[in-house]
Amino acid sequence: MKILLFNLCFLAVVSCKKENADTIQNNSGNDNVTINKSSEKSNDSISSIEDIKKEYTAVNNLLSAKQLDSTKFTYNCDEKEGEVVFYYENKDLRMVKDFYAEHSHFSSSTKYYVKNNKVFFIFKEETAWNFDKGGTPEKPEIKDDINEKRIYVLNDKAIQCLEKNYTIRSKGNNKNPDSVPNKETKCNISGLMKNYNLILKNKDRKGEINCL
Structure with a gap:
């Protein structure tokens, strides 16, 4: 019974870590898109x-x-x-x-x-x-x-x-x-x-x- 509970807890922790990693990766991708778009806009404008x-x-x-x-x-x-x-x-x-x-x-x-x-x-x-x-x-x-x-x-x-x-x-x-x-x-x-x-x-x- 202890072994079963240990396995279930281990799977939950691994799943949580994987979900957090995926979220960070996705957010990082969105940030890159935002940065690129902002960079393109600034390169296309005249401000000085x-x-x-x-x-x-x-x-x-x-x-x-x-x-x-x-x-x-x-x-x-x-x-x-x-x-x-x-x-x-x-x-x-x-x-x-x-x-x-x-x-x-x-x-x-x-x-x-x-x-x-x-x-x-x-x-x-x-x-x-x-x-x-x-x-x-x-x-x-x-x-x-x-x-x-x-x-x-x-x-x-x-x-x-x-x-x-x-x-x-x-x-x-x-x-x-x-x-x-x-x-x-x-x-x-x-x-x-x-x-x-x-x-x-x-x-x-x-x-x-x-x-x-």
Whole structure:
């Protein structure tokens, strides 16, 4: 009788230990799934300037490799003539480029970098050209005064704004633009985001339209 009771107790203990081990193993598996999903989500999101820089590089690499599809439309608003190009990766919008020229002496290019339908970086370049000293009426010398803005964006708000100015002349030695340091400035992107939203409203348009 003692032997029977001992055997029954032993089986109960072994069964309990096995059940606890299975439970721990299952819970461990669930934790791994949760961790992996959380890791995937964090890798797919942008939450810092470093994330923005990495994603900016990734989009530019895709552009250089010609791995993005594109569509475009043109617009004509008084003396402002422009072109908007949309770049897609597997039907997901990755960048919008808005370029226009105005009054013959001015041009502007704005690139909106996008991930998960959110703008995360804006690069804006404005160029004003004028006649420079020297040259002749037949062969005038020209200079381009260029302003560049680099804007880091999170949740539709600028978190850092950098700006540089430099001049390129048609004659003479020019400083390498990459050697010109950026200066951190305060900026308001409400106008740029308003323009971006107007562009999105026309993204399915074909041919030429009037003002945005």
